Amino acid sequence: MPREHEPSLNEKQFVTQALQENLRLDGRELDQYRPLELTFGDQHGVAEVTLGKTKVLARATAELTVPYPDRPLDGIFTISTELSPMTAPSFEVNRPTETEVLLSRLLEKTVRRSGALDTESLCLVAGKQCWSVRVDVHVLSHDGNLTDAACVAVVAALRHFRRPDASIAQGVLTVYTPAEREPVPLSWLHSPYCVTWSFFGDEGATALLDATWLEEQVRAGSCTFSMNQHGEICQIAKLGGVPVDAVALLQCASVSLTRVKEISDLVDRRLAEDLKRRDKGGFMAELRAENDR
């Protein structure tokens, strides 16, 4: 497969020099996001996020399995991230690259380890039956800031998702098909979102949000803050790169909170709009006995 082409020396210099003068190639402010758009599919649990030219599709599914023997009371929750050659021809099938490993690790830390999904509620019969919720993240197009876009997609897909209803009567587990009972939403505790900062120059003098692919290739370091809208930090990942002043990082954290609030508002709004779109006539329509023939 062909290697991804790197920006030339001139291109690199141009970007960094412009950033020293607080200018970005696309004319954005340093702490401004590209337009973020979130759409849902016809099915439950399909969310597509567009952030500029970056496109991520997340799909949530659930199936019945046996829980892990060491955690009999917990359901299973996995996030799988795979960058296909659709993203760029340099990615190969079944050969994870560094980008992919870092992305899935960050998503795991942000969504799974922060306890956003109540895994105990996924357990049906202790040690015997539980739901295994799986989110597949498909990166359709990569133009920088994959982490933030993927995180929004995963959270939105999980909040949009409905799993089949199940009940236990006299020790017998019944899982209802969508035709029998309306599927139910997952028990969701909080919505964490990622905000990635890119640092440029010595000591990370310039910090900017939502870097494009070109800026990502030139940057001297990056730091990802994951927090929810209440300002509770789930994780901070600063993997290598130039050392950054602690005060600057604190400032980054406080700006991140305002961005997280904006993202959170957008996701809530889109979810509400989608709910309204699906709601056909409300409660009275549900009470109706006649079928749609």
Next chain:
Amino acid sequence: MTVSSAPEVAFGVLPRADGSARYSHAGYTVLASVNGPIEAQRRDEHAYEAHVDVIVRPAAGVGGTRERHLEAILQSSLSQLILIKNFPRCLIQIVLQVESSPENDYVNTKLVQASLNFALMPTLMQTAILALLSAGVPMRATATATAIAVSHDKTVVDPSPRDVETARSVHVLAFTSQDDLLLAESEGDFTVKEWDDIYEAAKKICCRPAPDGASMQLDDDDSSPAAVGPDLRQFLRSTMESKVAADLHWK
């Protein structure tokens, strides 16, 4: 459950790929990207022709044998269409990402499905063709494909998952724009007579001549009106015409 929506397509969805198309038909939505001709890996390199690489990625779960089989079928059919001799030592990479497929409301689906989903094939094929056209890869002909399910009393075009489940046999047929049979895959029990009927029905859907009014009335000798699907060739033609018109708008 019967999602018999008209086919829809959007070109150039992905900004970084050479060509891309998102196509939805009969409840299935597939996104395809085409890159090519690009440099091939040593193991895929062929001295006289281009290597066509088809990758099918399911919406949920990891691809398995089912996807490899679909890939193999698509690869052999698409290699017939693309002028591979024009690009020796190159690679034409087609990635097909399934975005959504219709669900069967009467059963709880498993993530890993053992049997091959033939109903998905025409959408994959059609999306690949549209993406190849969008990427401007030279081809010998275009193709149209359709799936037909035969249950005890009726034939269903573009079957839903429930139709596939109850069907006796499922067939996928594709025809080139020169009315030649490109692909014929079948699954289940059927007789030669049945297959002949399927062939005629599929040919009627895929190779419908340009509308002139008279031909539309001839279809009613079929067993059910459901056996008449959308006019795929006309769809392909009109979408490409509008795309070209939009692309050359500046002229």
